[in-house]
């Protein structure tokens with residue numbers, strides 16, 4: 001039992017946060033990008049997304065005792081500062097990893113159809129093999145595809161990894177899933193810059209659904225101008241919410257940092273923070289995640305003449321995000337940045353592939369490998 005109610009301040013873009021957290025006390029919602037120290041007065045628990053910089057400037061005058069971010073990434077959180085103040089902290093590792101993997105697969109199958117190649121004939125390179133990259137690896141391998149892995153921190157104690165240079169030269173499709181780190185032995189800021197881009201094969205596809213600054217965006221645009229056969233797929237941008245319109249126009253598929261935006265992933269992220277706060281307060285976790293996930297929307301389709309890509313598009317269609325972001329590119333910068341945030345704030349309810357049961361699958365192992373359920377026979 002709590003001896004007093006806690007005041008909770010949450011980003012307005014956290015579905016079900018009031019339902020999940022109201023047992024601790026009143027929940028106030030605010031736009032995360034604009035939080036100021038004044039908003040933190042009287043707040044005990046702060047729940048954010050990736051757009052809030054949580055640091056001394058925001059928290060110095062506050063009594064906040066616990067900070068949670070409903071995201072995988074933590075580059076917006078000054079964790080040493082929180083530790084120095086004894087403020088509890090949790091992120092939500094893995095919460096939206098399946099959504100990112102499904103974004104990647106959807107984009108790759110779409111580009112494969114547009115360019116007329118069979119995805120299984122390509123070699124895939126994954127840079128950053130953690131929650132997201134590891135799940136992508138498992139799905140690609142389940143489909144029988146060839147996968148190269150690069151993850152120097154893991155390679156210190158594990159087998160099976162190649163150097164970044166080897167991966168860039170050998171892979172046809174390169175997927176970036178590292179965190180953003182600016183310092184240290186494995187810093188990822190501009191991990192992919194002029195030299196690295198120069199090693200790509202002519203027909204290479206490079207996809208970034210990690211953090212924008214992992215690729216030097218100016219270098220990407222420059223090489224994009226001289227090597228027209230390279231394909232770029234970008235969900236994240238170096239100066240978000242600003243988007244370099246020239247670069248976006250050079251990309252095959254663009255989106256406003258929504259690769260992980262499945263409804264399931266967002267609820268999972270919020271729920272993981274609920275569990276973390278319960279642990280922090282030594283309280284039992286009495287709620288269940290299933291209670292908050294929309295089970296009733298599970299759908300079943302007959303494959304019939306539908307291709308795998310068409311099945312994917314029944315759940316998630318990256319062309320919608322691509323179209324919506326492109327509509328904003330000609331706006332003046334301030335309006336374009338607001339539009340970027342609005343697209344994220346008003347994001348549609350997107351489920352994950354596992355919400356779709358497929359009956360009459362033409363290739364059951366492929367359907368399962370992608371992440372759909374096979375409908376029970378009979």
Ligand SMILES: NC(=O)C1=CN([C@@H]2O[C@H](COP(=O)(O)OP(=O)(O)OC[C@H]3O[C@@H](n4cnc5c(N)ncnc54)[C@H](O)[C@@H]3O)[C@@H](O)[C@H]2O)C=CC1
Pocket residue numbers: 072073074093094096097100127128129130131132133134150151152153154177178179180186187188191209210211235236257258259260261
């Ligand atoms: N676009 C989106 O909507 C989303 C983006 N993300 C981003 O993706 C990142 C990865 O997510 P997770 O896989 O869950 O994180 P994770 O922490 O589980 O895995 C990251 C992996 O990258 C590796 N790594 C670190 N430095 C590296 C380097 N220099 N070169 C190669 N590998 C390196 C780590 O060893 C680790 O295995 C997050 O940090 C976040 O920034 C995550 C979710 C959604």
Ligand SMILES: O=C(O)C(=O)[C@H](O)COP(=O)(O)O
Pocket residue numbers: 013048049050051070071072073074096257259260261344
């Ligand atoms: O989990 C992460 O890390 C992400 O990048 C999130 O999907 C980003 O979502 P927001 O927190 O920016 O809404």
